[in-house]
Each structure stands twice: as C-alpha cells, then as structure tokens.
Amino acid sequence: MPLYNVNDDNELFALVKKDNELAYTELYNRYWQKLYFVAHKHLKSDSEAREIVQEVFFTIWAKRRSLAIESFPAYIASMARYAVYVSLARKKRQAEKISEEAIQQQTLPAALADLLENKWLLEKISALSTALPEKCRLVFIKNKLLDQSLSQVAADLDISQKTAEAHLTKALKIMRDKLGDVAFFLML
Structure with a gap:
C-alpha cells in the first residue's frame, strides 16, 4: 500500500482523477479541518459547516474527471468560500421572506376588515340611493360613486351645474339622515 502522505496536493488530485480513493481520502484528511474552520467562522453553526x-468534497469526487485544477489548495478554499456565501445568501433570503410574511399576516386582517366595511357601506349606500328621486339618484351615483365632476354630470344629464349641485345637496341630506353622521363623513 503506497504512502500518500508524502505526495503533494496536486499529485494526489492527479491520482484522484484516476479514481484513486486512497488519494482522495488523504486530501480529505488534509483539508477537512481547515475548510470546517473557515465555514464555521462565517456560519457560526457546526452542522452547516460540516x-x-x-x-x-462530494463535488470534488463527483466532478474529478472533468476538473482542471492548477492549485488544489486554492481551488478547494475558493469552493468552500463560495459555498459559505451561497449559504449566507440563502439564509438572508429566508429571513427576508419570513419578515415579509409576518408583515403580510399583520396587515391582511386590517385590509380585510377595511374591505368588508367598505363593501357593507357600498351596499348600504346603493340600497339607500334607490329611494332617492330619479335626478338626485343619477347625480349622486355619477358624482360620488363614479367619481365624475359636477360639470360633467350636468352635461351628461343636460341640466345646469347649479341644478346638479342642488340635486347632490338633496341626495346627501337624505343619505345623511338615513345613514347617520359617521357614515356620511365616509362618503365625502
């Protein structure tokens, strides 16, 4: 059985490329602790460093025949650093995702409550608007629900702007009386 501890790293890797498992084991024994130290220093986790x-080392063995390595120590150190950076980036993305989900979970109930409240109010206003006189109802719907200007509403209905204002004032008064002051302010 040959002694591989006298070979340099590049000679050992040349043997690894020829499927020599003993040379691979020697490289592993030489470098696992150094790589572990580098990884643990950045990740602060025994299991992640391992x-x-x-x-x-799995990648080295799996790609042994296709790798063209000039300096085994530099190459393996670069691989370890890159794997650490990938792990840190993955942790950062996971933390951001968890933070984002937490924010969404906090805002979703409030947004849902607002949506339900707005839906209820819109249903109530739609129901009450059917009780308005025809011109008042049309002016109210076009101005408040469809967000058209009073001048545009007046032009559409072929009435003066003053008449449109009077119809809107009458509609809002009726709505305020039916809904109450609080809901009235929500409509404005």
Whole structure:
C-alpha cells in the first residue's frame, strides 16, 4: 500500500482523477479541518459547516474527471468560500421572506376588515340611493360613486351645474339622515 502522505496536493488530485480513493481520502484528511474552520467562522453553526465541507468534497469526487485544477489548495478554499456565501445568501433570503410574511399576516386582517366595511357601506349606500328621486339618484351615483365632476354630470344629464349641485345637496341630506353622521363623513 503506497504512502500518500508524502505526495503533494496536486499529485494526489492527479491520482484522484484516476479514481484513486486512497488519494482522495488523504486530501480529505488534509483539508477537512481547515475548510470546517473557515465555514464555521462565517456560519457560526457546526452542522452547516460540516455540510459545507461534505458538499465541497462530494463535488470534488463527483466532478474529478472533468476538473482542471492548477492549485488544489486554492481551488478547494475558493469552493468552500463560495459555498459559505451561497449559504449566507440563502439564509438572508429566508429571513427576508419570513419578515415579509409576518408583515403580510399583520396587515391582511386590517385590509380585510377595511374591505368588508367598505363593501357593507357600498351596499348600504346603493340600497339607500334607490329611494332617492330619479335626478338626485343619477347625480349622486355619477358624482360620488363614479367619481365624475359636477360639470360633467350636468352635461351628461343636460341640466345646469347649479341644478346638479342642488340635486347632490338633496341626495346627501337624505343619505345623511338615513345613514347617520359617521357614515356620511365616509362618503365625502
């Protein structure tokens, strides 16, 4: 059985490319602790650091025949750093996603309550507007619900702007009496 501890890293990797598992084991024994230290320093997690080291060495073995490595120590250190950066970026994205979900969960009930309140108010206003005189109802719907200007409403209904204002005033008074002051302010 040959002694691989006397070979340099690049010679060992040349043997690994020829499927030599003992040379691979020697490289693993030489570098696992160094890679673990680098990964643990950044990730502050034993399990994640071990996973990074395993991933790096798995990739080396899986791609051994296609890799063209000039300096094994530099290459493996770069692989470990890159794996750490990927892990940190993934953690950051997960934290942002969790934060975003928490914000959405807090705002969703409030938005839902507003939507339900607005729907209720719109239904109430629509029901009450049917009780208005015809011209008052048309002016009210076009101005308040369809958001048309009074001059545009007057032109559409072929009435003067003063008449449109009078119809709107009458409609709002009736609505205020029926809905109450609080709901009236919501309509304005």
